[in-house]
Amino acid sequence: AQTVTQSQPEMSVQEAETVTLSCTYDTSENNYYLFWYKQPPSRQMILVIRQEAYKQQNATENRFSVNFQKAAKSFSLKISDSQLGDTAMYFCAFGRAETSGSRLTFGEGTQLTVNP
């Protein structure tokens, strides 16, 4: 079974600075996906970024980028130029690449607060 661990329950950062959220996972699979989701106070879970395990290049979406270290089973999220709207709970998730019925395994979450 897969496990996902987020070792930082809470983090804070000053507006405009850069912050990195950590995530490690454990799997024996070779073909899988990794995701970062954001849950703001409104509770709507929003996909931030995804990474396919077969891709060596780290995914980037505007101010969000990942550092994917497959051998180390590490998948950290970097937020550059932090904004007040980035305040949210962030979840790391693992998903197997299957033909059907693929489920995700989530970490415990990291509460990020961006301070003005």
Place this chain on the structure above:
Amino acid sequence: DVKVTQSSRYLVKRTGEKVFLECVQDMDHENMFWYRQDPGLGLRLIYFSYDVKMKEKGDIPEGYSVSREKKERFSLILESASTNQTSMYLCASSLTFGEQYFGPGTRLTVT
């Protein structure tokens, strides 16, 4: 855009009541999921469905059942609600595999 809707944002029920949580998605996704979210525990999978009338147990199915009679609708049923089922419930949908799209959540309180 994918839209996943849930029947209620907030719900208050009494112990022993039968509770229905409804979820509807509009993107013809094969898979649908029900999670509960509790502080410090992340999201835990209750049940999921990969086709109409098909269901699979997740990690914490005890005390819950599900129904999927139509592709777009996935219902979570608490046969006899208990106080330890007070939680946030999230519904999600996806294609065969990959990212999931979430509804806004239902905050259920059982008194």
